Amino acid sequence: MTDRTDPLSRLLSEKGVLLADGATGTSLFAMGLEAGEAPELWNEAQPDKIVKLHQDFVDAGADIILTNSFGGTRHRLKLHQAEGRVQELNRLAAEIARSVADKAGRPVIVAGSVGPTGELLVPLGALTYEDAVAAFAEQIEGLMAGGADLAWIETMSSPEEIRAAAEAATKVGLPFVYTGSFDTAGKTMMGLHPKDIHGVARDIGAGPVAVGANCGVGASDILSSLLDMTEADPQATIVVKGNCGIPEFRGSEIHYSGTPPLMADYARLARDAGAKIIGGCCGTSCDHLAAMRQALDSHQPGPRPTLDTIVERIGPLRNKTAGETPTGAPRERRRRST
Numbered sequence: 001m002t003d004r005t006d007p008l009s010r011l012l013s014e015k016g017v018l019l020a021d022g023a024t025g026t027s028l029f030a031m032g033l034e035a036g037e038a039p040e041l042w043n044e045a046q047p048d049k050i051v052k053l054h055q056d057f058v059d060a061g062a063d064i065i066l067t068n069s070f071g072g073t074r075h076r077l078k079l080h081q082a083e084g085r086v087q088e089l090n091r092l093a094a095e096i097a098r099s100v101a102d103k104a105g106r107p108v109i110v111a112g113s114v115g116p117t118g119e120l121l122v123p124l125g126a127l128t129y130e131d132a133v134a135a136f137a138e139q140i141e142g143l144m145a146g147g148a149d150l151a152w153i154e155t156m157s158s159p160e161e162i163r164a165a166a167e168a169a170t171k172v173g174l175p176f177v178y179t180g181s182f183d184t185a186g187k188t189m190m191g192l193h194p195k196d197i198h199g200v201a202r203d204i205g206a207g208p209v210a211v212g213a214n215c216g217v218g219a220s221d222i223l224s225s226l227l228d229m230t231e232a233d234p235q236a237t238i239v240v241k242g243n244c245g246i247p248e249f250r251g252s253e254i255h256y257s258g259t260p261p262l263m264a265d266y267a268r269l270a271r272d273a274g275a276k277i278i279g280g281c282c283g284t285s286c287d288h289l290a291a292m293r294q295a296l297d298s299h300q301p302g303p304r305p306t307l308d309t310i311v312e313r314i315g316p317l318r319n320k321t322a323g324e325t326p327t328g329a330p331r332e333r334r335r336r337s338t
Contacts, residue, residue: 006175007149008109008209011063012237017271017296020064020241020279021057022289024113026256028053028068030285038080040072043092050093054100056286058108061293064277065101065108066152069093069143070115073135075127087142094146111152111177112143114165121160129164136168144174153178154241155215157189159200170205179214179239182225186322193322194225195232212239215281217318218246219258219266223273223310224321230274230304240275242266244283246318256283257315260291265313267292272302 004010012018028039031049042050054065072090074083082089094112101108117135119127140151151169153176156162162178169176180188180197187193192200197211213225222242229238245258258266263280270278278296280288311317 004175004206004209006209007107008064008111008175008177011107011109012276015063016276018063018109018277019061019267019289019293019296020111020239020277021054021062021066022060022280022284022286023244023282024053024066024068024070026283027056027285038071038077038082039068040070040077040089040093041080041082043068043089043096047092047096050096051100054097057289058100058104060286060289062279062289063108064111064279065097066111066113066154067093067097067143067146067148068113069139070113070154072114072139072142073117074138075117075119075135076115086138087145090139090142091146094143094148098147110147110149112140112148112150112174114139114143114151114153114169115155116157116161121158121164129160132161132164133168133171136165137171140165140169140172140174144172148174150174150209151176155179155181157181157192159190159192162200163204166201166204166208175206175209176201177210177212177239178208179212179241181215182213182222182322183216183319185320186221186224194228195322197229198233198236210237210239210277212241212275212277214239214241214279215243218243218315219262220310220314220317221319223266223269223305223314224307224317226270226273226275227305227307228322234274237276238274239277239279240270241279241281242270243281244285244288246315247282258283258288260288262314263288264291264295267295268299268302269305269310269313271296271299272305274304
């Protein structure tokens with residue numbers, strides 16, 4: 001991942017560490033998005049609110065903003081009778097983010113968010129690999145037309161689906177990043193171990209600009225995944241975009257336990273553990289992100305944290321670590337448990 005000329009790699013070479021944005025869904029729900037409503041439709045119906053989403057994160061210090069297009073494939077949009085509008089809605093998503101980035105007065109990367117299709121690939125489901133590539137290409141073409149700097153393939157469980165999206169990005173002509181969601185006993189739902197994230201699409205096109213993890217369970221758990229990823233390839237450009245603490249139901253609403261100081265400490269630990277792109281996922285507001293920006297700007301690098309250090313500072317793990325088996329001892333987990 002060296003000597004690359006894409007905008008993200010150039011900004012990384014200048015700054016060393018980049019701050020990615022926070023939660024799209026949580027922020028839009030706070031603005032009035034209803035459960036079951038497609039956020040992507042707001043690119044047309046409520047563009048001012050999408051502008052505010054991006055502007056708030058840029059004002060908080062984000063170097064990277066993700067387009068409002070996570071569910072922008074035909075498979076997701078068909079749930080809202082919008083499968084014929086893939087390119088249009090994704091183009092609008094990228095245009096809105098681009099307009100905010102271009103007015104920032106400093107370099108801000110527009111990352112075209114590409115989430116999973118929601119379908120299972122053959123042989124577990126009916127979606128063929130070729131159809132998945134075509135669906136992702138259709139989405140990424142729209143993102144590229146709107147001015148996205150790269151495809152940001154995120155919250156993935158299936159290595160095959162990551163490969164399909166990476167192949168689509170390469171066909172369209174955009175560099176790509178991909179992240180998995182390690183939410184099932186420290187692995188993805190389809191069994192991908194964090195240490196194996198590097199090789200999933202290394203052979204496609206020029207390979208990924210960066211790889212990593214997002215979403216998952218809680219901030220401590222994603223830092224555990226980060227330790228596995230950086231240990232497997234210390235030179236890799238690794239992304240972590242963790243949830244803001246732990247989700248908690250209060251009646252019918254989900255709240256996240258993370259405070260701005262906790263997310264600031266998460267950012268420091270992520271930096272010491274080797275992440276080069278650090279952001280927030282579910283529950284992460286612009287206030288959390290501003291605290292993370294300040295923490296990264298003022299941080300004096302420390303030793304690589306152990307899992308014990310992470311648990312002591314951020315809180316207990318909510319899940320098993322990826323290296324833990326029913327009969328095996330947890331990796332570096334001695335004093336506290338969930």
